Amino acid sequence: MLNKIYDWVDERLDITPIWRDIADHEVPEHVNPAHHFSAFVYCFGGLTFFITVIQILSGMFLTMYYVPDIENAWESVYYLQNEVAFGEIVRGMHHWGASLVIVMMFLHTLRVFFTGSYKKPRELNWMVGVLIFAVMLGLGFTGYLLPWDMKALFATKVGIEIAASVPFVGGIIKTLLAGDETIIGAQTLTRFFAIHVFFLPAALFALLAAHFIMIRRQGISGPL
């Protein structure tokens, strides 16, 4: 059945070469843990991506219940966690995944650094990777505020004060982030929500695409 549907589409659109290009690629011996167990360190990039996919999916589902409004944000998080079936699991995936993605990304960075994979001709991919690192930290920072509890509020106060300590433009950055010169409130929450679910993910997708296209073009770096 599935084979027939596939053949029907393939006969018309010739889709086989498209996924072959994506799926078929060489996995050299020195990155294959079946040959050298220590090669598991090459898995961290893929694991980072895997957890990112979980973050995107669980995040999409969380927005079915979450409201970015100071009156209702905490109540809606409480409701989705305690009243909705599997709410604890779905929110838990997003909560723990957020930390895990940073850990995995850091391990991936260490692997790239200690295998010297950032060297010519892969400097550009290192730079894109650093940008991804920044976007991920931004996602972590903006997402932290959304439950609108005391921990979230004061963490954001501290974060915004740090941003405000930038010479000359600190005040402007603070107002831009918080939406108000003095208040961390309604406008801060909506801003952080928009940044968390629209702006940063869009940037992340673009950067990930660049990251993957480059690694596929240049191949995995050679053995030590």
Add this chain to the structure above:
Amino acid sequence: MSNNKVSRRQFLSYTLTGVGGFMAAGMLMPMVRFAVDPVLQKKEGGDFVLTEKKIADITEVPERVDFTFEQVDAWYKSDITNAAWVYKEGDEIIALSPVCKHLGCTVNWEADPAHKNQFFCPCHAGRYEKNGKNVPKTPPLGPLDQYEVRENDGFLEIGKAIPNTLV
């Protein structure tokens, strides 16, 4: 190799698809159950709401009775005011829901001067007879819902909406 043996490639593709499918299911199952929760959540039966209408004041002419109750909408609680069209049929008290069975607008008693003794919906000119029966060839496809009613110390209490039992 004889043809009922599983080849190395087949074995790999089966086990990898199986393990991959299991992982994907483990990931997606909680999320999907989370998303469909509104369909599966148990609804509590509606309590009776006390109105300010005295039983003795109810006549044979349908009269609008408003009643207010606390509605719990997930994390949001609010006071909602609904209405019922209430009249007496002999000794029995009838309370009809004003929600049009066509597309959910609100019907009024004798709102259309051309049709006395009928409920009228202003949205698409749907009409109902006094017992809630929809007038044929007007848009509604069924009779108005009925409310459960009971008396409390001389005042009318209104319960949950049930399908019309008079038609």
